[in-house]
Amino acid sequence: MLPMRGLPVEPPIRPGRDRNAEVLPARPGRPSASHLDRPPRAVVVGGGIAGVTAAVALAERGLSVRLVEKEPDLGGRLQGWSAAPDRTMTRGFHAFFKQYYNLRALLRRVSPDLGMLRPVADYPLLHVDGTEESFAGIPRTPPWNVAGFVLRSKTFTLADLRRMNPAAATRLFDVSIPRTYAELDAVDASTFLRDIGFPAAARHLAFEVFSRSFFADPVNLSAAELATMFHIYFLGSSEGLIFDVPRDAYPTTLWHPLHRLLTELGAEVRTGTSVSRIERGPAGFTVHTATERLTADAVVLATDVRGLRRLVADSPTLGDPGWRSRIAALRTAPPFLVSRLWLDRPAAPHRAPFLGTSGFRLLDNISVLDLFEDEARTWRANTGGSVVELHAYALPDEVDQNQVVDDLTAQLRTVYPELAEARIRHEEHVLAQDCPLFAPGSFAHRPTVTTPDPALVLAGDLVRVDLPVALMERAATSGFTAANALLGHWRIRGHDLWSVTNSGRSPFLRRAARRSAG
Known part of the structure; x- marks a missing residue:
């Protein structure tokens, strides 16, 4: 709004820690x-x-x-509904990143201090070969966040950095909308990462986890969309990669x-x-x-x-x-499935609230809700069990829900062996196909x-x-x-x-x- 004549202009209040916002x-x-x-x-x-x-x-x-x-x-x-008096079902876990300034502005209207949210300490990424990455403890401000990640990473080393194609890789450091879409939208994310020369392990572990959050396989996702996402969460922001989650359903x-x-x-x-x-x-x-x-x-x-x-x-x-x-x-992205299981025993106390997975047959992530959600914590306190949610993205158009649920449950028991003998006391599933597809070449239209x-x-x-x-x-x-x-x-x-x-x-x-x- 234009200032009244004679009054000083009040600068807008920054919504986070990033001075470059x-x-x-x-x-x-x-x-x-x-x-x-x-x-x-x-x-x-x-x-x-x-x-x-x-x-x-x-x-x-x-x-x-x-x-x-x-x-x-x-x-x-993000809707939720009652599955029973003590159980709520939703369409899946969502991360509320600190750089979601406008979403947080909406939430501050009902919770000025954002007390409805609680932070998670980390969200590790696990490859099927056992390789694991973590974002906890690395610096939040670019380029030190990149340096911190590379120095600690098991899948992305300094030697890998030297083998990359610098001409292609620099595109990730110069994201600007809509110019980035004019440059990269015609390319798919998978080809873009190969052209850069990302090591296969890092590509599968980190970037596939990111790209599949758009519910699509990297080959069907615009490279511009991936570059923009990498800019938002990593190279363009000092808010960090650690996010908040709602305290309750x-x-x-x-x-x-x-x-x-x-x-x-x-x-x-x-x-x-x-x-x-x-x-x-x-x-x-x-x-x-x-x-x-x-x-x-x-x-x-x-x-x-x-x-x-x-x-x-x-x-x-x-x-x-x-x-x-x-x-x-x-167009819509391929189907996805969310399975929520109320188990008769808890996940190990050292488990992360959210684990991103890569290389498994169908499993894309595991959330242990009783580590952060009040209703699920009450379930754990009352029953001694755990509430676990499993996601599978980019499924075939013709998919057998029961087969996917069985596969996800089997993979859960492998990844979290303490749950190998857990009995499922209740279960709820959502199979849907209603997310937008950001395919290569679609931005202009x-x-x-x-x-x-x-x-x-x-x-x-x-x-x-x-x-x-x-x-x-x-x-x-x-x-x-x-x-x-x-x-x-x-x-x-x-x-x-x-x-x-x-x-x-x-x-x-x-x-x-x-x-x-x-």
């Missing part, structure tokens, strides 16, 4: 919609991170907001407080309600549900890929042909927050955002960006956005990268 200041404007004859009406379709962020950002500025979510509760891909810790916040802000939250189609008319939008028609001056579409494709296909008055074809072309209609915006991790953000942070950033785009129509002040620096940390390496690219 960058702010995208909010567009100036009125503090709220109170100057208008009536508050503009906005309908937000989708109640995940992106939709809730957009709804909060709009409601805070005085808009009349209705959020519509098809599931019984908020949460999207997602509904209790995240979604119930955010639901209450929306209600306190005057927003209306309608869960268990599907939107069948949206009509665009001269006076605004009509949003059709099974029971009513909601009128709106603006709409935020914050659904998953399949939901967005279906809704746009069934709403022929939205957008223009080019935009509609881009929506129709969106990815839809942006804005659309051909200035009153219609998109939000979600499927959306192109020209900032170094990914995963949950991309979802939150797109939600604030969508709200800012709509607020600007009514000359209402937007919300500041933050990201890690959108350039390499080393001027020397940036120059070297640009020489090699030229």
Whole structure:
């Protein structure tokens, strides 16, 4: 917002420890919609991170907001539901990194000190051959974090560093969005790492764990996406690679407080309600549900890929042909499976809360929830057992869930031998395929927050955002960006956005990268 005449400009408060973090200041404007004859009406379709962020950002500025979510509760891909009075099931473990500035800004609205989160001490990576890496104790600031990792690494040595292709490797040190996508999006992540000359062990252990967090095999992931992710978490930030996790189940810790916040802000939250189609008319939008028609001056579409494709296909008055074809072309990543097991005995006390795995048949990570989640800790205290979650990403399209569950359980018993004889007292499984695919060559066609209609915006991790953000942070950033785009129509002040620096940390390496690219 523009400062009042005669008053000093207050610099924005940095959201973390990184002095190189960058702010995208909010567009100036009125503090709220109170100057208008009536508050503009906005309908937000989708109640995940992106939709809730957009709804909060709009409601805070005085808009009349209705959020519509098809599931019984908020949460999207972070939703949770009761499997029994003492057991909650979710769609899987998520890491809340300290460089997720915009997601944390949303959470601070309900927990100013972020007391809902607790840090993990480490998340080791384990290869099937027994090689293990750790991120605990290494420096957090580039380039010392790289030096610390290399000096301690068992899979990436100084000799490996000398054998690398410096011309290709320098691209990792000069990430800037969207330029990096123009340079690397046509290449797949696997080819990019081979061209750099990463040792095979390090490539499989570290980079496959990172790339598969996008639910895709490295051969089907854009190299630009991988380079951006490496920049966010390692080379471009001094926040470090150690993350936080929610203290309790997602509904209790995240979604119930955010639901209450929306209600306190005057927003209306309608869960268990599907939107069948949206009509665009001269006076605004009509949003059709099974029971009513909601009128709106603006709409935020914050659904998953399949939901967005279906809704746009069934709403022929939205957008223009080019935009509609881009929506129709969106793809989902391969299926993934999350298995949560309530066991009759505990994992060993020295186990990490989260273990990334590589080289196993299907197993991608193991989480021991009773090491960090209050509900699971209560289960352990009451039963003497443990709550363990297993993930398998990038599964075949035609997959037998029972076979995958059996395979994951067998691999768990091998990796954590103290659980070899554990009995499964309860189990819950989620097999889904609704995450966006960031395939090589797709960035230029990815839809942006804005659309051909200035009153219609998109939000979600499927959306192109020209900032170094990914995963949950991309979802939150797109939600604030969508709200800012709509607020600007009514000359209402937007919300500041933050990201890690959108350039390499080393001027020397940036120059070297640009020489090699030229």
